[in-house]
Amino acid sequence: MSLLHGALYRRGLRKWQKAARDRPVMNAAALRRTRARARALMSAMRASARTGAARPAGPTLEAPALPHGTDWSWRPEIWQVPLPVPDMTSVRSHSILGGEMTVFHDCPRSELALRQAHNPEGADRAPYGLHLEVVAFEGSFLSLVLDLPQSALDGLTRRHLVRLDTILALEKPLKVFARLNVKHGPNTERIVRELPPDDTETAVEFDLAYTRLNEKRLERAWIDLIFETPHMSRAVLRDVTLSRRLRADL
Numbered sequence: 001m002s003l004l005h006g007a008l009y010r011r012g013l014r015k016w017q018k019a020a021r022d023r024p025v026m027n028a029a030a031l032r033r034t035r036a037r038a039r040a041l042m043s044a045m046r047a048s049a050r051t052g053a054a055r056p057a058g059p060t061l062e063a064p065a066l067p068h069g070t071d072w073s074w075r076p077e078i079w080q081v082p083l084p085v086p087d088m089t090s091v092r093s094h095s096i097l098g099g100e101m102t103v104f105h106d107c108p109r110s111e112l113a114l115r116q117a118h119n120p121e122g123a124d125r126a127p128y129g130l131h132l133e134v135v136a137f138e139g140s141f142l143s144l145v146l147d148l149p150q151s152a153l154d155g156l157t158r159r160h161l162v163r164l165d166t167i168l169a170l171e172k173p174l175k176v177f178a179r180l181n182v183k184h185g186p187n188t189e190r191i192v193r194e195l196p197p198d199d200t201e202t203a204v205e206f207d208l209a210y211t212r213l214n215e216k217r218l219e220r221a222w223i224d225l226i227f228e229t230p231h232m233s234r235a236v237l238r239d240v241t242l243s244r245r246l247r248a249d250l
Contacts, residue, residue, distance in 0.1 A: 064125060064165040064203070066243050071155070073243035076100045076146055078116055079126035087115040100147050107139030112230075119238050124167055126239040134230040142230050148221040148242065156182075156221075158213050160244045162206040164193075164223065167238040169200055174235065175228040180206040185217040209247065 066073055076098070077083070083098045091112050095103045103114065115131040134142070164178050176195045181188055189211040193204040223242065227235065 064239075064241055067163070067245050069245040070243050071245060072151060073241060074149060074152065075126065075239070075241045078130055079128050079237075079239055079241075082128070083116050086117070087113065089113045102145045102147075103143070104145060105137075105139050105142045107137050107142070109136065109138065111135040112137065112142070124238040125241075126167075129236050129238040130240075132227070132230075132235045132237070134227075134233050137229070137231045142227045144225040144227075146223045146225070146240070148223065152221050152242070152244070153182075153218045156208075156213075156218060156244070157215050157246075158208045158211065159246050160208050161247050162208065162242065162244045163203055164206075165201075165203045165239070165241045165243070166195065167201045168195065169236040169238060171234040173197060174230060174233055176235075177224075177226040177228070178204055179224040179226060180221070181224065182208075182211070182213060182221045183219045184214040185219070187212070187214070189213050207247070 077100060078098050085097075088095060088097060088103075090110050091103050091105075091114055092110055093103065093105050093107075097103065097114055097116075105112070112132070112134045115133075116128050117131055119126060119129045132144075162180055164180075166178075168176065170176075175197070177192055178195060179190055179192045181190050189208075191206040191208075191211065193206065195204060196202050225237075227233075
């Protein structure tokens, strides 16, 4: 820390110490402003600490071994970089985690939590994992929706196979489905695959040859990760990677 930064730090510390002493005599408006500034400062401090902790000490972790001919691959930011808000509790439907994932469910009283946390060092490919914890769940569905970037649609054709690689650890047996959705004009193509229940590390593929995809009207694509009856369960998605390749000509 430079002399200037040290002086600014000491000045700021004295300011917040004075604010704490003056709190009993502040009016309501001044107290609201002080609390808002304190929350902003704490948020910035937490973000700084996470950024420092996220700096890799060694080489960057690898993506899964992708098939020959892969022309696009992507790992969402949840598994790559620290999020500004790494955890959510009592998660409501339509809540957004990071910039790419949205949570959907129909549970009237949400008792589920999502948390981004460091993966064990050397145990996984991605630096971060996503922890899902469900205490009580009275709804009929729980879905984590990942919006694919525009690059996933560039050059996409019906000859493509889209592949989803995951590392998923389940506390108890739980059915998990992956659904690829591609919107083209007014229509949406959907392909569903069940993730193998006994495999921690697995891959499923979506063959676009069996769809009526209009390659000239592609608008957006997303993946649903659907958890069936997740009551009293815990799941850890240690890695998620998507890729695509052209199917060999027959």
